């Protein structure tokens with residue numbers, strides 16, 4: 001069975017959606033500069049997204065924040081720091097984590113957006 005060559009924009013769409021490419025398409029990507037360009041960009045984006053998902057908070061960063069909070073707490077009323085430190089710790093460490101995830105996500109979304117607008121221009125203009 002012989003498949004006719006699929007148009008570049010369909011192949012690039014498959015790459016963008018992360019669909020499995022056929023042998024023919026894979027061969028085409030290797031020989032086509034615009035398709036291999038998209039494939040390389042998607043790979044880069046992929047590793048970026050993976051980084052965001054498996055976000056690695058620099059070790060010691062959360063500890064430093066906690067130490068700082070601890071210092072602030074010890075200056076304050078002893079009652080609240082006796083009863084709330086654990087909750088506060090959980091809350092602040094969560095807040096810091098989500099803040100970092102948020103920054104990463106915004107950056108990732110911007111990257112996805114700029115990549116896709118570029119892709120759409122390639123495909124339809």
Ligand SMILES: [Zn+2]
Pocket residue numbers: 007008011028029032033034035
């Ligand atoms: Zn192509």
